Amino acid sequence: MKADLHLHTTESDGTWTPSQIGTEAVKRGLSVIAITDHDTTAGVKEAVRNAPTELKVIPGIELSTTTEAEEEVHILGYWIDISNPHLEDKLIRFRESRIGRAHEIISKLNQLGIPLNYEDVLQFASRSVVSRSHIAAALQKTGVVQSKTEAFTKWLGVGAPAYVPRFKIEPQEAVGLILDAGGVPVLAHPGLLTDLRIISDLIPHGLVGIEVVHSAHSPSQTEYFLRIAGELGLIPSGGSDCHGPGGKDQLFMGDYTIPIHWVDELYSQRGRY
Ligand SMILES: [Zn+2]
Numbered sequence: 001m002k003a004d005l006h007l008h009t010t011e012s013d014g015t016w017t018p019s020q021i022g023t024e025a026v027k028r029g030l031s032v033i034a035i036t037d038h039d040t041t042a043g044v045k046e047a048v049r050n051a052p053t054e055l056k057v058i059p060g061i062e063l064s065t066t067t068e069a070e071e072e073v074h075i076l077g078y079w080i081d082i083s084n085p086h087l088e089d090k091l092i093r094f095r096e097s098r099i100g101r102a103h104e105i106i107s108k109l110n111q112l113g114i115p116l117n118y119e120d121v122l123q124f125a126s127r128s129v130v131s132r133s134h135i136a137a138a139l140q141k142t143g144v145v146q147s148k149t150e151a152f153t154k155w156l157g158v159g160a161p162a163y164v165p166r167f168k169i170e171p172q173e174a175v176g177l178i179l180d181a182g183g184v185p186v187l188a189h190p191g192l193l194t195d196l197r198i199i200s201d202l203i204p205h206g207l208v209g210i211e212v213v214h215s216a217h218s219p220s221q222t223e224y225f226l227r228i229a230g231e232l233g234l235i236p237s238g239g240s241d242c243h244g245p246g247g248k249d250q251l252f253m254g255d256y257t258i259p260i261h262w263v264d265e266l267y268s269q270r271g272r273y
């Protein structure tokens with residue numbers, strides 16, 4: 001019995017559709033998964049509906065936030081009520097701002113002499129979320145860059161010429177939104193952070209867990225965060241953060257899993273507020 005609580009679908013920047021992902025998970029020996037698309041819960045219902053009966057699908061989300069010090073922090077939410085009005089409202093603003101941001105990035109690229117239009121990008125953006133990753137894919141297709149990584153370093157990343165900052169919410173607010181929607185907030189991939197003080201900062205706001213297992217964590221980071229979780233009274237969690245075949249990462253669903261008793265512990269914390 002293994003769980004992967006961090007997976008993306010075509011509703012954000014993944015390549016498996018919500019209907020496919022359950023079958024793929026079972027093929028890889030998983031018995032519990034969570035759908036955690038960026039800033040949207042649009043894939044949850046479809047994933048639940050199409051999951052093989054032996055698989056449990058947790059409704060989730062991964063919220064992108066920015067700290068006062070401009071560090072990007074991702075907050076995962078599990079067992080959220082996907083029809084919660086506050087959450088829905090915030091997510092609509094998120095989506096609108098992402099579309100606006102994509103237009104701004106494209107116009108910057110045009111000014112820099114790169115011909116690209118919104119329709120080119122939409123070919124890669126499946127449904128509800130338009131992200132820089134889709135713009136990177138369009139740049140690669142048109143031959144402006146050789147890889148998505150190059151697209152980020154040369155054009156789209158922080159400090160690059162076509163960089164446009166995103167609509168911001170702070171991590172504290174994201175934790176609050178998830179609690180408000182009856183969910184369990186978990187800090188995503190702390191190993192990617194430069195300032196770890198955010199972990200203890202978020203505890204008084206109701207943070208329940210941290211990702212210990214993650215595809216970007218080294219074995220020593222996994223060990224380190226497991227110890228930190230124990231010391232701070234946080235529940236360990238994790239998953240692959242897989243974006244599907246041909247996506248922005250390699251295919252590693254099934255390679256980064258957590259034991260079911262961690263999932264049970266997280267579950268026991270839902271609807272606390
Ligand atoms: Zn993330």
Ligand SMILES: [Zn+2]
Nearest residue numbers: 006008062241
């Ligand atoms: Zn993710």
